[in-house]
Every structure is written in C-alpha cells, then in structure tokens.
Amino acid sequence: MSETxxxxxxxxxxxxxxxLVAGAALVLPPAASHYLGQVMRRQPGDLxxxxxxxxxxxxxxxxxxxxxxxTLRLVAPSAPQELVADLWLCVAPLKRGRIDWMAExxxxxxxxxxxxxxxxxxxxxxxxxxxxxAHMVEAAEQCGRTAVPELAEPMKLAALLANWPAxxxxxFADESGGAPMAHALMGTAGPAAILIGPxxxxxxxxxxxxxxxxxxxxxxxxxxxxxxxxxxxxxVGLWQALVGDGAIAG
Amino acid sequence: MSETxxxxxxxxxxxxxxxLVAGAALVLPPAASHYLGQVMRRQPGDLxxxxxxxxxxxxxxxxxxxxxxxTLRLVAPSAPQELVADLWLCVAPLKRGRIDWMAExxxxxxxxxxxxxxxxxxxxxxxxxxxxxAHMVEAAEQCGRTAVPELAEPMKLAALLANWPAxxxxxFADESGGAPMAHALMGTAGPAAILIGPxxxxxxxxxxxxxxxxxxxxxxxxxxxxxxxxxxxxxVGLWQALVGDGAIAG
Numbered sequence: 113m114s115e116t117x118x119x120x121x122x123x124x125x126x127x128x129x130x131x132l133v134a135g136a137a138l139v140l141p142p143a144a145s146h147y148l149g150q151v152m153r154r155q156p157g158d159l160x161x162x163x164x165x166x167x168x169x170x171x172x173x174x175x176x177x178x179x180x181x182x183t184l185r186l187v188a189p190s191a192p193q194e195l196v197a198d199l200w201l202c203v204a205p206l207k208r209g210r211i212d213w214m215a216e217x218x219x220x221x222x223x224x225x226x227x228x229x230x231x232x233x234x235x236x237x238x239x240x241x242x243x244x245x246a247h248m249v250e251a252a253e254q255c256g257r258t259a260v261p262e263l264a265e266p267m268k269l270a271a272l273l274a275n276w277p278a279x280x281x282x283x284f285a286d287e288s289g290g291a292p293m294a295h296a297l298m299g300t301a302g303p304a305a306i307l308i309g310p311x312x313x314x315x316x317x318x319x320x321x322x323x324x325x326x327x328x329x330x331x332x333x334x335x336x337x338x339x340x341x342x343x344x345x346x347x348v349g350l351w352q353a354l355v356g357d358g359a360i361a362g
Numbered sequence: 363m364s365e366t367x368x369x370x371x372x373x374x375x376x377x378x379x380x381x382l383v384a385g386a387a388l389v390l391p392p393a394a395s396h397y398l399g400q401v402m403r404r405q406p407g408d409l410x411x412x413x414x415x416x417x418x419x420x421x422x423x424x425x426x427x428x429x430x431x432x433t434l435r436l437v438a439p440s441a442p443q444e445l446v447a448d449l450w451l452c453v454a455p456l457k458r459g460r461i462d463w464m465a466e467x468x469x470x471x472x473x474x475x476x477x478x479x480x481x482x483x484x485x486x487x488x489x490x491x492x493x494x495x496a497h498m499v500e501a502a503e504q505c506g507r508t509a510v511p512e513l514a515e516p517m518k519l520a521a522l523l524a525n526w527p528a529x530x531x532x533x534f535a536d537e538s539g540g541a542p543m544a545h546a547l548m549g550t551a552g553p554a555a556i557l558i559g560p561x562x563x564x565x566x567x568x569x570x571x572x573x574x575x576x577x578x579x580x581x582x583x584x585x586x587x588x589x590x591x592x593x594x595x596x597x598v599g600l601w602q603a604l605v606g607d608g609a610i611a612g
Contacts, residue, residue: 194585213463220592222584255587294544294603333599334472334608335444337505342470342595349583349596350603353544358584 117171120190123160124152127249127260128184130164137175138162138184145182148174154182161190163258168193194258197356198303200280201261202227202272203344204310205236210341215244217341219251219261221348222357227305228266233312239266269314273321280305282327285347287313287337290330293347297354300329306351308344367421370440373410374402377499377510378434380414387425388412388434395432398424404432411440413508418443444508447606448553450530451511452477452522453594454560455486460591465494467591469501469511471598472607477555478516483562489516519564523571530555532577535597537563537587540580543597547604550579556601558594 126144140148148154154174162184163169169191172184201223205211218226226248228239245263252260276282281304283293290296307322314322322328333343352358376394390398398404404424412434413419419441422434451473455461468476476498478489495513502510526532531554533543540546557572564572572578583593602608 216589217592217595220586220588221596222586254589257586292603292608294609332608334602334606336470336472336507338470339466339504342467345467345592345595346471346599346603349599352584353542353596353600356584358542358582359544 117188117190118159120159120161120171123158124148124154125161125163125169125253125256127253128162128164130167132162132164132167132170132186134186134188136186138172138186140182140184142181145180148182149177149179159187160184162186163252165258165260166193169258191256191258195357196224196259197222197352199223199348199351199356200225200227200305201344201348202229202305202307203340204229204231204234204308205239205266206311206340207236210339211236211239211244212247214341214344215247216251217345218348219248219257220255221345222257222352223261223348224259225262225264227264227272229272229307230266230268231310231318232315233310235310241265269318270321273325276325276327277303278327279303280327281329282307282322282325283347283351284322284328284330285333285343286319286322286330288319288330290332293331293333293350294354296329296331297351300355304351304355306344306347308340308347311340367438367440368409370409370411370421373408374398374404375411375413375419375503375506377503378412378414380417382412382414382417382420382436384436384438386436388422388436390432390434392431395430398432399427399429409437410434412436413502415508415510416443419508441506441508445607446474446509447472447602449473449598449601449606450475450477450555451594451598452479452555452557453590454479454481454484454558455489455516456561456590457486460589461486461489461494462497464591464594465497466501467595468598469498469507470505471595472507472602473511473598474509475512475514477514477522479522479557480516480518481560481568482565483560485560491515519568520571523575526575526577527553528577529553530577531579532557532572532575533597533601534572534578534580535583535593536569536572536580538569538580540582543581543583543600544604546579546581547601550605554601554605556594556597558590558597561590
C-alpha cells in the first residue's frame with residue numbers, strides 16, 4: 113500500500129548502496145549513520161531521501177538509530193531516475209583545491225563522465241580518485257542529482273585521442289583559439305566531450321594532435337585567459353544551456 | 363625613442379599604483395617587491411608587465427633590486443586598456459572559500475562591478491572587502507585583464523532594488539524559475555546585472571520584490587539546483603558568451 117509523501121525538499125538527501133526496492137531495509141555505513149544520527153539528529157519515524165545512482169530518488173523512514181548504525185526502510189519513489197545528457201568533461205588534473213572544485217562543478221552541471229587526462233604540462237602526479245568521487249557524491253546529494261558522473265581512470269592525451277569514440281564531438285577550448293563557443297555550438301547535437309588543458313595550456317604538438325581529429329570543434333571562451341577550473345565550469349555550463357538539458361528546462 | 367618589445371607573455375604581470383607614463387620610475391611596495399625580487403628572482407634589466415586599472419598594460423624594466431624594494435622603469439605600452447562590458451554581479455556573501463572563489467571568477471570572466479547583497483538568508487555577517495579585492499587583483503594579474511572589477515559596499519537587497527538604475531537589465535537566476543537563460547538573453551543588449559541569492563535562496567517575499575522591478579528578467583539555469591558560486595560563474599559566462607565580449611571574440 114503506498115502512502116502520500118509530504119514535501120521532502122528540506123529533508124536530508126543521501127547516496128546509498130542499491131538496489132532500492134519498496135519496503136527494503138538499509139543499514140547505513142558508519143559515516144552516513146553518524147551524519148544522519150549525530151549531525152542531523154534524525155529520530156525513528158523521520159523521513160529522508162536516498163538514491164543509488166540508478167533507481168531514482170526514494171523516500172525512506174528512519175527505523176532505528178544507535179551509535180553504531182542508522183537503519184532506514186524504503187517507503188516509495190520520490191523522483192524518477194534522471195536522464196543524463198551525454199557529455200564528458202576531459203580535464204588535466206589540477207592542484208588539490210581546484211580539481212576538487214572542478215569535480216564538484218562537473219557533478220552540479222550534469223556531466224555524465226569525468227576523464228582525467230595526463231598532458232605534457234600536467235604537474236600533478238598523484239590523483240586521489242576516491243577523494244574526487246566523494247566530492248561528486250556530496251555535490252549530487254546537494255544539487256538533487258540521482259546520478260553521479262562516472263570517473264574514468266586517468267589516461268594520457270595520446271591514448272584518449274587514439275581511442276576516441278566515433279561520432280562524439282570533441283569541444284576543444286584551447287588558448288590557440290577557435291570560433292566563439294556559443295556560436296560554434298548552435299545547431300550541434302549528440303554525444304560530446306569538452307577538453308580543457310592544464311595550467312600553462314597544451315603544448316603546440318598536443319594542440320595539433322587534438323585538432324587533427326575529425327570530431328574536434330575548436331572554440332574560444334572569450335578574450336581573457338581563464339584558469340582551467342573556470343574554463344571547465346563555463347564550457348560545461350554553456351554546453352548544457354545551448355545543447356544539453358538547460359536548453360529545454362523551464 | 364621607443365624600442366621594439368619582445369614577447370612578454372611569460373613575464374611576471376603585476377597591478378601597481380598609477381598613473382603610468384613612459385620613463386617614470388615605480389618603487390614597488392613590500393609584497394610586490396618580495397614577489398618579484400625573491401620569489402620570481404628578477405634581476406636589473408629584466409622585463410615585466412604592469413597595469414594600474416586605467417592606463418592599459420605597460421612593459422617595465424627592473425631598475426634595482428634590494429631586500430627592501432624593487433624599482434621599475436616604465437618602457438612602453440604593451441596592451442591597450444580593455445573595454446569592459448557593463449555587467450554587474452550582485453551576490454549574497456558566501457562562506458569564505460566560496461566567496462573568494464566567486465570574486466576570482468567574477469574578475470576572470472570580465473565583470474565590471476561586484477555588489478555584495480545582504481538578504482534574509484545571508485549568514486555571513488562580516489565580509490572582508492580587502493581580501494576580496496586582493497583575490498580580484500591576483501585574478502586580473504593572471505588572466506590578462508587591465509581592469510579590476512569595482513567592489514561595491516555591501517548593501518541590503520531592498521536598498522539595491524529601490525535605487526536600481528533605470529535601463530539596467532536585472533537578470534534574476536532564482537530557483538523559482540524563468541525562461542532558460544540562453545533563450546532569454548538572445549537579442550538583449552545594454553547594461554545588465556546578474557543577481558544570485560544565498561545558499562538556501564531568496565525568501566518568497568524577496569523574490570516577489572525582485573520580480574516587481576520592470577527591469578527584471580527571470581531566468582532558469584537548468585534542471586539542477588546549483589550552488590551559488592556555480593550559478594554565478596555559469597550565469598556570467600553565459601552572459602559574456604551571448605551578450606558580452608565573448609560573443610565577438612575570435
């Protein structure tokens with residue numbers, strides 16, 4: 113028997129391990145249990161929202177709260193699984209604060225897949241993928257997404273280009289220029305990826321490799337030199353507004 | 363007698379106190395002297411770039427380096443004063459890291475004026491304007507701008523609206539919705555401002571006040587809930603791309 117759900121917009125929202133099925137019990141792991149029980153002080157009977165990245169968003173009721181674990185019971189679906197626009201963001205890793213921020217923004221702005229790309233001028237040698245993923249999960253919890261961007265294994269630019277999928281447009285926002293991005297994107301459709309270089313940019317050889325791909329659309333983000341994190345956020349925002357789901361959202 | 367300037371693109375770039383006149387000597391203040399002399403290890407005879415926010419960018423030659431001060435001598439203009447699109451960014455202050463980041467992005471993306479707006483849900487009670495300005499100056503040094511956004515004194519939303527300048531479009535990116543921003547902006551021109559609310563959004567009463575202004579254009583930034591810093595960067599980026607200087611940049 114289904115129940116009518118109240119307004120859940122101010123209830124905590126958590127990513128959990130799926131699958132999600134009506135009536136199922138969920139024992140939350142320690143960090144999520146601490147957050148709900150100790151930080152948010154939820155009590156048995158309170159409603160929260162959960163999603164697993166594949167089953168949409170569900171209302172769940174707190175079943176029990178102990179110091180060790182919070183248990184939830186799934187009530188009913190509260191939002192459908194989102195349709196994700198097929199956009200990749202390929203970025204050279206940046207120093208810690210900026211790459212974390214970029215991962216957060218990639219999730220907020222609805223990227224489907226984040227691809228760390230190693231380039232000649234990439235100075236970050238170690239990339240903590242678990243930390244990046246945690247930033248994306250937190251962003252998904254806050255921005256209402258029911259999907260988290262897939263995080264690809266870091267790969268070299270040459271390998272990325274050699275294995276580039278046929279039919280996926282490669283939007284290349286390089287300092288060496290191109291058509292204004294808004295104009296270049298008008299009328300485009302289908303799978304796409306945005307490629308953003310490291311601080312210091314791509315080398316001339318790298319830029320030539322990228323431009324040699326038939327899928328490449330070289331664009332300009334305007335007259336100023338943008339930091340890589342700014343360029344990524346603005347390019348993804350423009351793509352979503354002109355080609356992706358922002359173009360039709362009311 | 364003028365000299366031909368070499369490629370200056372990899373030389374340090376500093377904002378200094380003007381005015382800038384050929385042949386004039388500049389004694390740099392302690393922080394800038396330390397940066398050029400100790401961090402960047404510039405020597406007498408080296409070229410650097412300076413700007414004062416009003417006189418374009420100038421090439422300058424290091425004249426003397428002591429522990430106390432670096433002295434420069436202005437050589438010749440290296441870039442004209444930029445034309446700044448007449449865009450304000452009006453934002454409710456955010457907690458420290460996010461408002462610093464927003465100030466940096468406002469400068470990178472070519473905003474003319476940053477206006478801190480106090481709203482019902484603004485939780486930041488103290489705003490360090492000097493620190494915000496320092497972030498904007500650093501961004502201008504790095505992104506090639508010759509102007510730094512004017513930083514307005516924080517003001518209450520009601521006062522901002524009561525004194526709104528006639529003819530300045532007010533782009534209102536509120537969660538309560540509007541036309542997709544890219545569509546709404548097409549064909550618009552002239553002075554504009556983007557208004558972004560605090561975490562938690564505007565109250566219903568505040569949103570009604572904003573919508574009552576005849577200059578208001580309510581827009582949507584897409585189907586996801588964006589953090590205020592993300593919304594600001596994407597909205598400014600979209601405006602520059604569709605109305606401002608990104609629309610014509612090659």
